[in-house]
Amino acid sequence: MTIAYLNGDFIPLSEARISPMDRGFLFGDGVYEVIPSYQGQFVAIGYHLERLRTSLDGIHLVIPQSDEQLVALLDELCRQNGSGDQGIYLQITRGVVEKRQHAFTNENAPTVFAYAFPIASPSDGSPSDATCFRAVTRTDKRWGRCHIKSTALLGNVLHMMEAVDDGAEEVLLFNAQDELTEAAACNVFIASRGKIVTPALDHQILPGVTRRLCLDVLAAHTDWTVEIRPVTRAEVCSAEEVWLSSSTKELAPVIQIDGQPVGSGKPGPLWSQAQRLFHLHRFDTAS
Numbered sequence: 630m631t632i633a634y635l636n637g638d639f640i641p642l643s644e645a646r647i648s649p650m651d652r653g654f655l656f657g658d659g660v661y662e663v664i665p666s667y668q669g670q671f672v673a674i675g676y677h678l679e680r681l682r683t684s685l686d687g688i689h690l691v692i693p694q695s696d697e698q699l700v701a702l703l704d705e706l707c708r709q710n711g712s713g714d715q716g717i718y719l720q721i722t723r724g725v726v727e728k729r730q731h732a733f734t735n736e737n738a739p740t741v742f743a744y745a746f747p748i749a750s751p752s753d754g755s756p757s758d759a760t761c762f763r764a765v766t767r768t769d770k771r772w773g774r775c776h777i778k779s780t781a782l783l784g785n786v787l788h789m790m791e792a793v794d795d796g797a798e799e800v801l802l803f804n805a806q807d808e809l810t811e812a813a814a815c816n817v818f819i820a821s822r823g824k825i826v827t828p829a830l831d832h833q834i835l836p837g838v839t840r841r842l843c844l845d846v847l848a849a850h851t852d853w854t855v856e857i858r859p860v861t862r863a864e865v866c867s868a869e870e871v872w873l874s875s876s877t878k879e880l881a882p883v884i885q886i887d888g889q890p891v892g893s894g895k896p897g898p899l900w901s902q903a904q905r906l907f908h909l910h911r912f913d914t915a916s
């Protein structure tokens with residue numbers, strides 16, 4: 630039985646109830662985090678909390694809980710769900726209102742909801758157990774505040790369905806200048822001629838914790854050249870390797886883009902080394 634946390638109580642997920650007048654339901658007015666935990670140990674909890682605070686600031690939502698209180702409740706949720714390999718979904722919305730109106734005050738109490746779901750520990754870098762992705766490319770039609778981890782994900786959902794409808798698992802998004810932004814649920818890296826490149830953070834991109842941790846690990850444990858700069862569609866489509874990054878996938882190889890193989894069409898050697906290092910060092914920082 631999955632145990633959830635809702636506004637101070639630990640209860641079976643199936644018994645959790647939220648009012649339809651919650652602004653999270655009415656407007657998608659909330660933010661969230663997905664935090665992996667392996668055998669009771671969070672990956673980069675400090676980075677997740679930092680981004681949560683940035684998202685809360687970005688939507689002008691003030692919560693009474695300190696970081697220590699949030700960690701305590703997440704720890705307890707993991708414990709009550711058996712402390713195995715699990716993802717923790719944490720969502721904070723602007724709470725329940727009497728009247729549906731766009732403008733908000735911060736008078737009502739935020740709704741804090743979290744639950745745990747089982748995850749498989751990603752590959753340790755062996756190509757044989759890599760989860761590979763086929764991707765399609767599209768023009769990014771989401772909103773101009775993608776740096777906020779908003780629960781309002783309809784733009785991402787519709788882009789993901791474009792991938793699914795074309796028999797793929799992810800979509801690589803490009804802005805009006807035909808520069809790479811990210812994927813529907815991941816950040817993106819390319820690797821070519823021994824160089825790793827990823828777009829710089831701005832309002833078009835979610836500042837992924839896995840992206841950040843990957844950059845830390847590559848800086849600390851390799852002498853690879855890493856460039857953070859605009860990446861053109863031509864560079865993505867001719868790259869030797871393309872990787873996705875997200876908390877539940879860590880680094881995952883893209884082996885096909887718009888039906889064409891990426892490099893050899895198999896997980897590449899740089900991905901393998903990067904994911905091995907990520908796996909080894911994922912608990913090193915931001916605990």
Ligand SMILES: Cc1ncc(COP(=O)(O)O)c(C=O)c1O
Pocket residue numbers: 663785811812813814815816835836837838839840874875876877
């Ligand atoms: C749009 C988008 N970009 C990037 C990411 C990766 O972020 P993280 O590494 O923090 O999971 C996600 C994860 O959900 C995402 O939804």
